[in-house]
Amino acid sequence: MSPDPLAALSIRGIEKRFGSIVAVAGVSVDIKLGEICGLTGPNGSGKSTLFDCCTGLQKPSTGRVYAQGLDITGWDMHRIVREARVIRSFQKAVVFRALSVEENLVLCGQMIAFQGMASTFGVGPASRHRVRRLREQAGHLLELVGLSHMRHATAGQISFGQQKLLQFASMLMPEPQVILLDEPMAGVNPILIDRMMENINRANQEQGITFVVVEHNLDAMKALCHRLLVLSRGELIADGTPDAVVRDPAVVEAYLAG
Template identity: 35%
Template sequence: MSRYLLQAEHVAVRFGGIKALTDVSLGIAPGEVCGLIGPNGAGKTTLFDVVSGIRRPDEGRVLLDGTDITRRSPVWRARHGMRRTFQRQQLFGQLTVADNLVVAQEWRGGGGGLAADLVASPTRRSRESARRARAAEVLRSCGLDHLAEDYAGALPVGRARMVELARALADPPRVLLLDEPASGMTAEERAQLAAVIRHLAEEEGCAVLLVEHNVAFVMELCARVVVLDLGSVLAEGTAAEVRADPKVREAYLGAAA
């Protein structure tokens, strides 16, 4: 049995005659934070779309816990513990921060995720109470409890990014896909983000795949890094191995390495 919780195997995606991904394979184990880096147009977001079920690959497959989920919908994947944030912010701006996290739990109705709470709480009011309690718990763990009643649309970019992460955690994930989560954050906010991600992986066993242009952030946080270039895997290894790879330095890192 594979040690990986999430796998992409030999994935290829074409847009007409353009090859967005060619024979891309990677895997993330429970409790691992894996970084996915590469220049603009390398195929990172396309790979996220394939893994999360938004786009079906032309070739290859996606596995969750050893089961082929290539043809499963995004909703099915979410019901089985996959969460994702997007490069473009997707918060409900006219709702409060707390309500954004409550809404993130509503889609399950009366089962799964918070099932234990919901089975023991048969009325709608008690279900709402359980969801709000979970929202408050997650906001505290992310250092956002003081923003609970603020409107999400009024938040600065860095805080909004943290709220997006908190919303993804409202219904506990097994797999978390983060697309540019540190974009627009201050150094203090990035440190807070890294602490939450580490806790999620190390203490809760979540498998995290992180796309991020802040190379220093990725290299400090991720145990393993995969580099995409022109739709293919250019290199894979520890942060030190990737930094030292001459192909990676030439194609992407350059002087930043």
């Protein structure tokens, strides 16, 4: 099946094997531009590996990935961010612990959006101007996610939930069109979960960003997503509205089987 040039992501026959383990077993799906699509499934069903294959962390064993018709299979992560505007977050809260909250965002904008050591570390007038602009953008994003008051705090010392919000804000720094979030709400308290959902909704509605969200919290998925996909043992076993998918007997059985 040819890729849909209008889809945010067209995933075609993606398979990923690690020795004898088949982590992803031939997944084909289109993520529409502008949607918030959930991806769930039991532990070890291949969700993170599928994200890895779409974002340059792993090369698929077979299959291809397209972003709005552009074949990005096998590209490295930085090129995918810069040229295809697709970015992903990680299951663990990945922050630069020794840097301030604001510095985290500036560094993320620098490292991902630009190439070369001089530009990354702000050497030369053009880079200094860029750092000023990134700092302004960081300030705006920190307001958006409700972390302005933490701007100068050391990232390693803020709470785990706040680190997840910081990671979310970092994803917005390079102004992506598509964001893949790997368990953004895991281990986060209910109030910060609500804030995370508001942030995702706002970025979707105001900036038109497409989201794919891996999450085990099905209540959050139902409240947030337009559509829900389910992986089981590396295969896509359901694709539909969240309400229909959680009632699907094949999905219930997959969760019980683990």
